[in-house]
Amino acid sequence: MSLRVTDLKVHYQTLKGEVRALDGVSFEVGDGEILGLAGESGCGKTTLGKSLIRMDGRMRHIGGRVELDGEELPVGDDRRMNPFRFHKVSLVPQYSMSAMNPTRKIGRMVGELLRSRGVPLDAEKLAARLDLVGLSPEVLGRYPIELSGGMKQRMVMVISTLLDPSLLIADEVTSALDVSTQKGVATALAGFRDNGVVNSMIFITHDISLTYQIADKIMIMYAGKVVERAPAKVIVEAPRHPYTKLLIDSLPEVGVRYADRRLSGIPGGPPSLLDPPTGCRFRDRCPLAFDKCAQEPPAAEIEPGHVVACWKA
Amino acid sequence: MTALQEVQTREVPATPPGAWREALHFAVRNAKLVIGLGIVLALLALGLLGPLLAGAPPNEYVGPPMQSPSGEYWFGTTTFGQDVFVQFVYGLRTTFLVGVLGGGIAAVVGMVVGFVAGYRGGLVDEVLNMLTNVILVLPALAVLLIVNAYLGIRSVGAQAVFIGLTSWPWAARAIRAQTFSLRSRDFVDLARLSGATTRKIIVREIAPNMSSYLFMTFILLFGGSILIASSLDFIGLGPTEGVSLGLMLQNASQWSAMQLGLWWWFVPPGAGITAVVGALYVANVGLDEVFNPKLRET
Amino acid sequence: MMLKLDNVTKVYRTGAFGGGSTTAVGGVSFEVGPGEVVSLIGESGSGKSTLGRMILGLTPVTSGSITWNGTAVRPAKSYYREVQGVFQDPFSTFNPVFKADRVFRMIKEVYFPEVPPAEWAERVRASLADVRLNPAQILGKFPHQLSGGQLQRLLIARALLLDIKLLVADEITSMLDASTRIDVLNLLAELKGRGLGVLYITHDLSLGTYLAERTIVLRRGTVAEMGPTETVFTGPKHPYTRELLAAVPRLREPWQEAEPIESCLYHDKAGTGGLLEVEPGHYVACARLAGCAG
Numbered sequence: 001m002s003l004r005v006t007d008l009k010v011h012y013q014t015l016k017g018e019v020r021a022l023d024g025v026s027f028e029v030g031d032g033e034i035l036g037l038a039g040e041s042g043c044g045k046t047t048l049g050k051s052l053i054r055m056d057g058r059m060r061h062i063g064g065r066v067e068l069d070g071e072e073l074p075v076g077d078d079r080r081m082n083p084f085r086f087h088k089v090s091l092v093p094q095y096s097m098s099a100m101n102p103t104r105k106i107g108r109m110v111g112e113l114l115r116s117r118g119v120p121l122d123a124e125k126l127a128a129r130l131d132l133v134g135l136s137p138e139v140l141g142r143y144p145i146e147l148s149g150g151m152k153q154r155m156v157m158v159i160s161t162l163l164d165p166s167l168l169i170a171d172e173v174t175s176a177l178d179v180s181t182q183k184g185v186a187t188a189l190a191g192f193r194d195n196g197v198v199n200s201m202i203f204i205t206h207d208i209s210l211t212y213q214i215a216d217k218i219m220i221m222y223a224g225k226v227v228e229r230a231p232a233k234v235i236v237e238a239p240r241h242p243y244t245k246l247l248i249d250s251l252p253e254v255g256v257r258y259a260d261r262r263l264s265g266i267p268g269g270p271p272s273l274l275d276p277p278t279g280c281r282f283r284d285r286c287p288l289a290f291d292k293c294a295q296e297p298p299a300a301e302i303e304p305g306h307v308v309a310c311w312k313a
Numbered sequence: 314m315t316a317l318q319e320v321q322t323r324e325v326p327a328t329p330p331g332a333w334r335e336a337l338h339f340a341v342r343n344a345k346l347v348i349g350l351g352i353v354l355a356l357l358a359l360g361l362l363g364p365l366l367a368g369a370p371p372n373e374y375v376g377p378p379m380q381s382p383s384g385e386y387w388f389g390t391t392t393f394g395q396d397v398f399v400q401f402v403y404g405l406r407t408t409f410l411v412g413v414l415g416g417g418i419a420a421v422v423g424m425v426v427g428f429v430a431g432y433r434g435g436l437v438d439e440v441l442n443m444l445t446n447v448i449l450v451l452p453a454l455a456v457l458l459i460v461n462a463y464l465g466i467r468s469v470g471a472q473a474v475f476i477g478l479t480s481w482p483w484a485a486r487a488i489r490a491q492t493f494s495l496r497s498r499d500f501v502d503l504a505r506l507s508g509a510t511t512r513k514i515i516v517r518e519i520a521p522n523m524s525s526y527l528f529m530t531f532i533l534l535f536g537g538s539i540l541i542a543s544s545l546d547f548i549g550l551g552p553t554e555g556v557s558l559g560l561m562l563q564n565a566s567q568w569s570a571m572q573l574g575l576w577w578w579f580v581p582p583g584a585g586i587t588a589v590v591g592a593l594y595v596a597n598v599g600l601d602e603v604f605n606p607k608l609r610e611t
Numbered sequence: 612m613m614l615k616l617d618n619v620t621k622v623y624r625t626g627a628f629g630g631g632s633t634t635a636v637g638g639v640s641f642e643v644g645p646g647e648v649v650s651l652i653g654e655s656g657s658g659k660s661t662l663g664r665m666i667l668g669l670t671p672v673t674s675g676s677i678t679w680n681g682t683a684v685r686p687a688k689s690y691y692r693e694v695q696g697v698f699q700d701p702f703s704t705f706n707p708v709f710k711a712d713r714v715f716r717m718i719k720e721v722y723f724p725e726v727p728p729a730e731w732a733e734r735v736r737a738s739l740a741d742v743r744l745n746p747a748q749i750l751g752k753f754p755h756q757l758s759g760g761q762l763q764r765l766l767i768a769r770a771l772l773l774d775i776k777l778l779v780a781d782e783i784t785s786m787l788d789a790s791t792r793i794d795v796l797n798l799l800a801e802l803k804g805r806g807l808g809v810l811y812i813t814h815d816l817s818l819g820t821y822l823a824e825r826t827i828v829l830r831r832g833t834v835a836e837m838g839p840t841e842t843v844f845t846g847p848k849h850p851y852t853r854e855l856l857a858a859v860p861r862l863r864e865p866w867q868e869a870e871p872i873e874s875c876l877y878h879d880k881a882g883t884g885g886l887l888e889v890e891p892g893h894y895v896a897c898a899r900l901a902g903c904a905g
Contacts, residue, residue: 040788149655178654178814183858183866206789209860236862250793252821254859255844258800263821265797266790269758499704502669503714503766506696508688508721521708604708 002200003029008064019273021047023224029200036215037204043221049171090165094172100144107140129158133188150181168198190214223281230306240313243282339603349596363402371403371556389577401581407557411473415538418477420531427488428515449482469552476538525601536590558582614643619675635661637832650811650819653829663781667696695770699782701762705754714769738771760791777808838893848895
């Protein structure tokens with residue numbers, strides 16, 4: 001097992017109180033596995049991604065353990081996390097455009113970055129990695145502004161995986177890209193796993209159809225909790241949690257026409273995480289809700305590898 | 314404090330009050346605004362009412378020279394036996410007048426030029442920008458000397474008008490830059506789609522978004538006018554009659570008040586200028602909180 | 612009521628002294644008929660938003676013409692009574708220092724100053740009901756207190772207060788969550804039932820096909836392909852349309868290895884030639900189809 005997260009709780013401190021962004025999240029990512037993490041805005045997916053590598057100033061680790069390759073990750077301790085970053089866990093952020101220093105040529109920036117981590121630059125390896133994502137080595141002599149969005153995103157992918165981390169977290173890496181570029185970037189990301197550059201990956205996105213294309217397993221989050229986790233095919237074709245079902249049913253696909261098949265959204269909105277309701281958090285919007293939903297449904301493994309947190313599943 | 318405000322908001326009766334009533338509701342609960350405005354109003358009242366109570370004109374030699382503050386002469390007297398308190402209240406009045414008039418004229422000209430240039434862009438912007446830069450590099454003092462020689466205006470009002478007409482360029486440039494960034498926002502487009510005229514868009518969409526910035530511009534222009542006025546006073550281009558806080562400071566330094574230990578001569582006018590400008594600044598921070606609904610809540 | 616674009620071109624001056632120029636839209640012609648829902652699909656840099664702004668009279672046209680019922684479009688009260696727009700970012704469309712329902716008041720001041728307040732309140736209530744918003748949850752709130760979906764509906768309700776015939780919707784769902792996005796789309800489709808035409812501008816092919824009767828695919832400022840939605844999506848002719856369709860991630864259907872597009876010069880030729888009508892109503896700008904040896 002590459003990554004094992006047990007009952008992770010992370011809160012945000014705001015002036016209005018503690019926002020329980022992650023409230024007891026447990027899951028594993030196997031060796032060589034890509035876990036797709038999907039959910040709507042505010043469900044905690046980005047918080048989860050950040051928690052595994054660097055918490056920002058307002059985040060606090062309340063409880064739970066994170067184990068990577070059998071070793072505990074000190075997620076709540078910024079300084080003790082330092083040796084793990086880049087070496088063991090790495091992140092490709094959403095806005096990689098702004099992650100690059102605009103006044104440095106890319107090659108020089110890569111060198112400086114590696115030196116700050118105390119690692120010499122392996123030019124051959126760098127060239128091989130550029131080739132892997134379909135970039136020509138000449139990009140190293142250019143400034144970030146000269147690269148297109150897709151090229152920048154690929155460049156950041158190469159930089160963040162130069163030290164062969166065990167776990168790569170990709171947070172909405174393609175959401176700012178055009179459809180035609182998106183496919184190339186997502187495929188290149190999967191290529192990292194296929195070529196053994198990284199051992200496992202968490203692919204965070206709001207787009208279930210996209211995560212379906214490259215992920216082995218998909219985990220759906222809602223209001224700071226995991227509602228369902230299963231192989232990608234199962235989530236899309238035979239979801240068991242009402243939220244997953246409704247969410248997938250609300251996605252228009254190419255070819256689906258209003259005149260032929262009317263899709264519908266999910267009424268209402270997610271609860272405030274300042275003071276979340278007890279029991280199932282989807283209860284208020286759920287068409288199947290009944291008395292028992294006032295108690296929190298446990299995450300049950302209904303078939304091997306398919307975990308659902310719903311009394312009706 | 315802020316948490317308290319939050320609770321109080323919730324207790325507001327269900328009927329939504331008018332926008333102004335609501336602003337007032339937050340305004341009276343904002344300590345910065347209340348304190349800042351309180352100080353300004355108190356000094357303004359002193360400047361308006363003080364001269365009425367003072368028996369003699371400010372430059373009259375009323376008492377023994379170089380008296381330290383006492384029950385009879387609250388702020389002491391100068392080397393010539395003038396009452397510093399009487400000078401101070403008259404000075405406040407002049408200072409407010411110069412500040413309001415000079416700062417006001419500069420703010421109005423700066424806003425009109427800045428808004429129009431920033432919103433319209435293109436040729437209008439280029440012409441106005443050129444005008445702004447010309448005024449900016451104009452040697453104001455030299456112009457004043459010439460104007461003075463020809464027209465011989467020596468009143469406080471004329472001084473304020475002159476200050477106002479020469480100190481607007483930097484305000485215009487700053488407002489132009491802000492307007493430039495706001496005009497591409499979608500809500501400006503929405504106002505255009507609602508059939509609003511350019512003037513209405515500037516006054517009702519763009520200006521409210523920078524209201525605290527505009528007020529701060531005014532405060533800085535206000536303070537600037539006071540300082541320019543006192544330097545004009547010093548070189549003999551100020552009002553021939555009367556007294557201002559700047560004139561008091563200049564007199565104090567000219568007659569070596571510091572060396573003679575007459576602290577009561579220069580501390581009141583210095584503190585007066587600082588208090589007026591400082592209090593306006595604090596009030597501005599408070600005003601920002603009142604008018605920005607997002608700041609209200611956090 | 613018809614919108615007609617004829618060879619519309621937009622050139623932006625660039626560079627320090629306005630010496631350079633960029634063509635954002637190069638010779639686009641199409642029509643939107645009464646009560647028709649048309650989707651304008653394009654990636655970044657396709658000129659789709661510039662077209663939307665030109666149709667709304669927010670950006671002047673460099674050459675060509677845009678007409679509404681035969682008269683040239685210009686930013687005037689009478690035009691905005693019939694043609695309205697909703698934009699991508701709901702939070703930037705509302706002036707953050709004012710309450711959200713102020714957008715209704717702005718309409719009243721300009722268009723309906725004579726309507727008595729009680730009747731106006733009734734009209735606002737009715738149009739909020741049309742977009743399925745609960746007045747109690749909306750009125751008197753600041754924009755940041757409402758969700759993106761609520762704000763976008765509020766803007767549609769605002770347009771409905773006018774005698775609106777065409778709504779230009781520029782990426783209006785791209786900042787919404789999946790579970791609320793579809794409701795806004797359904798709302799647009801319902802409005803069509805009341806005779807309202809919609810020009811739906813999007814980068815998302817799936818959203819475009821869901822709504823529109825006709826689809827226009829834009830590429831680098833020119834029309835690559837347009838026609839009835841069914842035809843364009845089931846039998847795309849332009850290599851670019853095919854490439855886009857192959858790249859869209861779909862549920863239950865893994866990505867195929869992209870079918871290699873045989874040496875095609877569409878990169879260079881598109882836009883230079885005119886559109887070719889390959890079947891009734893289906894137009895393609897492809898040099899190869901036009902008989903080029905490419």
